[in-house]
Amino acid sequence: MNQSPDSPERPNADGPEGELDQLLKLAVWPEPGPETIARLESTVRSAMNEAQESAELPSTVTFSRSATSVRNPGTRGAQQSAGSSFVTVTVIAASMLAAFWCGRWTGVRQRPHQPGISLPTAATDDRDRDSGGLASAASNGDSTLMKPADDVTSRSKLAMAPLDGTSQPQVSADVATMSPTPKTPVPEIGGHGAATPVADPLMSRRSRLSEREQLQRKLDSVLTCLEKEQSAGAVCCRELLPNRAQFEFLLAEVMQNATGQRRLAAVTAMGFVGTDRSVPMLVQSATAAELRTASIAAVKRCASENMLAGLILQGGDRQVMAELAKELAGRTSRQAATVWLHLVRTPASRDLCLELTDELSEPIVSQLFQDLDAPLMDDRLAAILTLGRRSDQATLERVLGLCRQFPSRWEPVAILMWNGSETSLKSLAVIQRNPERFAVLESAAIQLKSFVGPTSDPAKHIR
Amino acid sequence: MSGTGQPETDEPKDWNELFRRQIPDLLRLAVRLTGNLQDAEDIVQESLLRAVRYHGTFRGDSSLRTWISRIVVNVFRTWSKKPALKTTDEATGECAADPAVRVLERAEQAAVVADHVSRLPERQREVLVLSFYEDMTAAEVAEVLEITTQNVYATLSLARQQLRISLSFLNEGSTQS
Numbered sequence: 322m323n324q325s326p327d328s329p330e331r332p333n334a335d336g337p338e339g340e341l342d343q344l345l346k347l348a349v350w351p352e353p354g355p356e357t358i359a360r361l362e363s364t365v366r367s368a369m370n371e372a373q374e375s376a377e378l379p380s381t382v383t384f385s386r387s388a389t390s391v392r393n394p395g396t397r398g399a400q401q402s403a404g405s406s407f408v409t410v411t412v413i414a415a416s417m418l419a420a421f422w423c424g425r426w427t428g429v430r431q432r433p434h435q436p437g438i439s440l441p442t443a444a445t446d447d448r449d450r451d452s453g454g455l456a457s458a459a460s461n462g463d464s465t466l467m468k469p470a471d472d473v474t475s476r477s478k479l480a481m482a483p484l485d486g487t488s489q490p491q492v493s494a495d496v497a498t499m500s501p502t503p504k505t506p507v508p509e510i511g512g513h514g515a516a517t518p519v520a521d522p523l524m525s526r527r528s529r530l531s532e533r534e535q536l537q538r539k540l541d542s543v544l545t546c547l548e549k550e551q552s553a554g555a556v557c558c559r560e561l562l563p564n565r566a567q568f569e570f571l572l573a574e575v576m577q578n579a580t581g582q583r584r585l586a587a588v589t590a591m592g593f594v595g596t597d598r599s600v601p602m603l604v605q606s607a608t609a610a611e612l613r614t615a616s617i618a619a620v621k622r623c624a625s626e627n628m629l630a631g632l633i634l635q636g637g638d639r640q641v642m643a644e645l646a647k648e649l650a651g652r653t654s655r656q657a658a659t660v661w662l663h664l665v666r667t668p669a670s671r672d673l674c675l676e677l678t679d680e681l682s683e684p685i686v687s688q689l690f691q692d693l694d695a696p697l698m699d700d701r702l703a704a705i706l707t708l709g710r711r712s713d714q715a716t717l718e719r720v721l722g723l724c725r726q727f728p729s730r731w732e733p734v735a736i737l738m739w740n741g742s743e744t745s746l747k748s749l750a751v752i753q754r755n756p757e758r759f760a761v762l763e764s765a766a767i768q769l770k771s772f773v774g775p776t777s778d779p780a781k782h783i784r
Numbered sequence: 785m786s787g788t789g790q791p792e793t794d795e796p797k798d799w800n801e802l803f804r805r806q807i808p809d810l811l812r813l814a815v816r817l818t819g820n821l822q823d824a825e826d827i828v829q830e831s832l833l834r835a836v837r838y839h840g841t842f843r844g845d846s847s848l849r850t851w852i853s854r855i856v857v858n859v860f861r862t863w864s865k866k867p868a869l870k871t872t873d874e875a876t877g878e879c880a881a882d883p884a885v886r887v888l889e890r891a892e893q894a895a896v897v898a899d900h901v902s903r904l905p906e907r908q909r910e911v912l913v914l915s916f917y918e919d920m921t922a923a924e925v926a927e928v929l930e931i932t933t934q935n936v937y938a939t940l941s942l943a944r945q946q947l948r949i950s951l952s953f954l955n956e957g958s959t960q961s
Contacts (some may be wrong), residue, residue: 337948338944341944341947341948341951342916344897344947344951345897345901345912345916345947347890347893347894347897348894348897348898348901348917349891349894349895349898350812350815350816350819350898350902351815351820351821352812353808353811353812353815353821353824353825357811357821357825358807358808358811360825361807361811361825361828361829361832362804362807364829364832364833365829365832365833365836368832368833368836369836372836372837721885721887721888724888724891725887725888725891728895744885747885748885748888751885751888751889751892752888752892754892755892
């Protein structure tokens with residue numbers, strides 16, 4: 322073998338030495354993690370501090386002939402920082418003093434509630450008038466605001482309270498676009514004095530009804546749109562979303578009282594604006610044959626993950642439960658993964674969920690891989706069962722990667738056992754040949770058996 | 785990697801920076817010598833504490849890494865006085881057609897090779913790890929181990945011969961696939 326004077330020999334790649342080199346390059350050792358490095362750093366740092374305190378470590382560290390000094394406290398840098406901090410404190414104190422004197426000066430000039438200064442009418446006239454909102458044009462005692470609700474033509478510009486302290490209220494922008502009805506003064510709660518011109522209760526009642534009427538009108542138009550075109554639910558119901566809470570309530574009324582196409586439209590609309598509160602009603606309406614499809618679709622759209630899981634656990638029509646489970650599997654939230662584990666842990670819903678493991682969304686699958694480290698053993702086992710039933714190659718390769726990366730962990734081995742595919746069995750055969758892996762295999766088999774019961778025998782994979 | 789007597793131009797200016805730079809490399813060296821992470825961590829911790837304590841002995845006539853590597857090897861020698869680890873015979877199965885299984889099998893082979901390297905006699909292990917895995921020259925290895933370069937060559941030859949024999953079953957397995 323040729324031996325270079327500087328480096329050990331690197332033999333010919335084609336010869337037996339080259340083969341040995343190839344084998345040696347295969348060697349893989351466990352990689353230190355960041356926590357190991359952090360631990361070492363903290364240990365050494367504390368040792369270094371101790372050494373510095375006991376003066377074992379000099380202030381300068383020389384690593385080569387050209388010494389490089391280490392910055393130490395007490396040197397020029399520290400003094401400079403002390404000086405700069407003094408300047409900073411001085412500047413802050415000076416600015417505080419300046420702000421104080423400025424505040425005193427402006428306070429004298431603009432002290433409120435002094436006689437002779439006109440204030441916004443709301444400040445002085447509130448005791449005698451209705452307060453609130455934009456109707457503070459009582460500064461001129463204008464009773465024209467007390468107009469019927471239908472009088473939109475004389476919707477005058479409302480006067481807002483001036484902010485500059487002048488007595489003449491300034492004209493404001495027209496706020497008619499904000500509301501279809503002109504503003505009326507809100508009756509003051511508690512009532513200050515008998516002379517208060519209280520708003521006509523009939524007029525205020527009319528404004529409340531009109532608001533509801535407006536909502537009802539909007540809802541009617543949406544339902545009419547849905548009756549014509551059921552498939553355009555998302556488009557039609559878009560305008561309900563800003564006030565979905567109110568519309569949810571109104572839709573509930575319609576669902577109870579209406580019939581036929583109207584009711585069907587209400588069920589469809591509920592799917593877009595409803596919440597978990599509406600789910601029981603939708604489930605009830607699903608008993609009607611003509612509403613079944615729309616009701617289930619509405620439940621799938623508006624139910625939360627917890628509600629879906631609750632419905633699945635409640636049981637019922639298997640096809641409906643399967644649809645709800647499929648909807649849950651497609652969700653992407655972390656809560657979806659959590660309730661999925663709960664469903665797999667529960668024997669009553671386990672089989673249903675394990676049939677749908679291939680429908681799981683990618684975020685749920687990722688979360689399940691993380692749940693292999695869950696603190697509760699049942700959660701780990703539920704994740705193992707779920708991942709083991711998936712048939713896609715990506716999941717299997719990920720599991721095999723975990724087997725390689727964590728040879729002492731039983732969870733990936735348990736997934737292979739539960740999976741039972743040809744690739745899994747071959748992989749288990751490879752693992753079995755390593756005597757040091759025997760304990761891992763045993764652990765996996767025992768854990769699986771304890772969770773799924775004696776009917777399943779994962780230990781058959783152990784020869 | 786700088787040669788002997790040529791200090792590194794980017795030497796860290798304080799101990800914190802020194803540790804931050806050296807710890808990962810030292811851990812990898814220790815893992816390859818000991819074969820497991822826990823012992824490696826203990827060795828590196830002890831080595832760094834010794835480096836802090838005996839910094840005054842470092843004269844700068846070798847690279848810092850060489851100096852600390854020597855400390856690591858010395859600590860490893862102290863550690864290796866403990867009872868030897870139990871050895872097991874590793875066997876690999878036939879090469880599976882499934883690529884996923886082949887990957888797993890390759891990983892198992894990698895673990896086997898690493899295990900065999902870690903079970904070499906102490907001096908052979910040191911020379912092999914420093915020269916093959918740490919990419920040190922013979923002179924650097926000789927400096928770390930405080931032996932001659934001729935000794936380095938001879939020990940390396942012995943180590944390779946030992947591994948050639950112990951890993952021969954892997955070659956047989958690969959030729960059969």
